[in-house]
Amino acid sequence: MQDMGALGTPLMYAFREREKIIDLFEALTGARMMCNYMRFGGCRVDFPEGWLAAAQKVVDEFPKFLDEYESLLSSNEIIIARSQGVGILSQELAVNAGVTGPVLRAAGVNYDIRKVDKYGIYDRFSFRVPLGDHGDTYDRYMIRMLEMRESIKILQQALKDIPAGPIIDPKAKLRGFRPKAGEAYGRIEAPKGELGFYLISDGGPNPFRYRVRPPSFINLTVLEDMCLGNTIADAVIILGSVDIVLGEVDR
Amino acid sequence: MLGEGIIKGMVETARNCLGSYVSKDRLTTLQYPEERAPQFPNARQFPFLVYDGDDWEKGLRCVSCQICEKECPPKCIYIVKSKDKRVDYKGQQQFYPATFNIDISVCMSCQICVEVCPFESIKMDNEFELSNTDRFGGLLVHKNQLAKSNDHYRKVHPQDAAESDAALAAEVAKVQAKAKADAEAKAKAAAAKAAPAATPQPSPAAAK
Numbered sequence: 001m002q003d004m005g006a007l008g009t010p011l012m013y014a015f016r017e018r019e020k021i022i023d024l025f026e027a028l029t030g031a032r033m034m035c036n037y038m039r040f041g042g043c044r045v046d047f048p049e050g051w052l053a054a055a056q057k058v059v060d061e062f063p064k065f066l067d068e069y070e071s072l073l074s075s076n077e078i079i080i081a082r083s084q085g086v087g088i089l090s091q092e093l094a095v096n097a098g099v100t101g102p103v104l105r106a107a108g109v110n111y112d113i114r115k116v117d118k119y120g121i122y123d124r125f126s127f128r129v130p131l132g133d134h135g136d137t138y139d140r141y142m143i144r145m146l147e148m149r150e151s152i153k154i155l156q157q158a159l160k161d162i163p164a165g166p167i168i169d170p171k172a173k174l175r176g177f178r179p180k181a182g183e184a185y186g187r188i189e190a191p192k193g194e195l196g197f198y199l200i201s202d203g204g205p206n207p208f209r210y211r212v213r214p215p216s217f218i219n220l221t222v223l224e225d226m227c228l229g230n231t232i233a234d235a236v237i238i239l240g241s242v243d244i245v246l247g248e249v250d251r
Numbered sequence: 252m253l254g255e256g257i258i259k260g261m262v263e264t265a266r267n268c269l270g271s272y273v274s275k276d277r278l279t280t281l282q283y284p285e286e287r288a289p290q291f292p293n294a295r296q297f298p299f300l301v302y303d304g305d306d307w308e309k310g311l312r313c314v315s316c317q318i319c320e321k322e323c324p325p326k327c328i329y330i331v332k333s334k335d336k337r338v339d340y341k342g343q344q345q346f347y348p349a350t351f352n353i354d355i356s357v358c359m360s361c362q363i364c365v366e367v368c369p370f371e372s373i374k375m376d377n378e379f380e381l382s383n384t385d386r387f388g389g390l391l392v393h394k395n396q397l398a399k400s401n402d403h404y405r406k407v408h409p410q411d412a413a414e415s416d417a418a419l420a421a422e423v424a425k426v427q428a429k430a431k432a433d434a435e436a437k438a439k440a441a442a443a444k445a446a447p448a449a450t451p452q453p454s455p456a457a458a459k
Contacts, residue, residue, distance in 0.1 A: 030295040075256035
């Protein structure tokens with residue numbers, strides 16, 4: 001939305017909440033962005049004292065802030081005028097181009113890997129998958145807003161029954177292991193779409209081939225089709241609504 | 252009504268703006284150089300080398316095993332092993348790093364060097380004000396800048412430092428116990444040699 005001139009206020013309000021979430025990361029793992037927390041068979045450190053209560057507080061307060069963003073953006077006439085009917089992505093094109101994540105769901109395709117694969121413990125949580133009707137920029141914005149609310153629901157359920165106990169399997173080997181020869185593909189529903197990791201092992205300590213499926217890079221391939229027929233000023237908004245991370249695109 | 256949405260947004264902004272004078276929760280910024288947010292106890296920025304005692308050059312725990320250099324994901328550590336050996340904190344002869352550089356413009360603060368170090372010698376610092384006018388040379392940190400005392404480590408990460416001190420003390424105790432056992436065994440062997448060979452040594456063939 002910041003590409004639309006809503007640069008100042010909503011963005012800064014969102015930064016305020018980001019700061020709280022990142023503070024939680026830092027209190028737990030020691031670093032704000034490069035957490036280095038997950039390990040094979042568990043995680044690195046246990047919660048510091050009071051961390052769960054702090055996390056619960058952030059989760060409880062978040063819907064209020066979401067209401068704030070929505071009152072700033074969702075019914076704003078300028079945003080509606082500039083985003084509704086702009087950058088329409090049809091269902092067929094989205095599926096054929098391999099687009100995933102909120103961009104695909106805004107086009108009305110019900111495809112969420114958390115629901116399809118039920119990986120991790122996602123089968124234990126009850127949550128809904130919001131879907132768009134038109135596949136335009138406004139739908140993509142709205143999908144993200146609704147998904148944040150669903151994420152809050154998941155977090156509430158997760159925080160409620162987080163078990164006490166050991167944080168890491170003592171038998172798990174951290175480094176220097178040799179997987180059997182063969183290949184594997186693991187994928188998760190990242191905020192941008194399907195984030196997949198493909199590995200081929202030849203039995204040695206280093207992978208024979210390793211590839212990441214970057215959601216942003218593949219979502220960006222439909223940018224041209226979405227922009228055709230719109231004005232140049234709209235291109236900026238459409239690019240913003242695809243929500244790319246340049247680290248993934250630059251390859 | 253046209254413009255209703257915009258007015259709604261404006262009301263929200265006004266509420267936050269005026270609220271920041273009343274409520275502390277809405278005022279989320281700090282005037283940085285004067286005010287500082289407290290750091291978290293396990294905050295980490297960049298690695299440093301721990302030394303014991305007063306002289307950083309003599310007391311460096313690093314024995315230049317180069318495990319961290321190999322494990323570092325962005326390869327920002329550069330070590331040159333010394334030619335000679337010297338006595339370390341355990342009383343053993345060990346190598347020491349002749350050169351130990353970390354390029355902190357490349358370092359991503361992942362802490363993997365700390366986890367792989369078997370000698371408790373590289374640890375994470377929480378110093379974050381590292382801005383420099385020299386983009387390349389100023390961010391390449393040398394051994395003398397990296398060396399910080401164990402007291403410093405105790406100050407920045409008290410809990411981890413206590414654990415690391417305990418581990419080192421256990422290590423030293425083990426080495427000393429081994430040295431004592433070795434000395435005893437040597438004394439026993441000397442005594443056995445002095446006495447006439449009453450029990451014949453089993454030959455390798457017999458042992459098989």
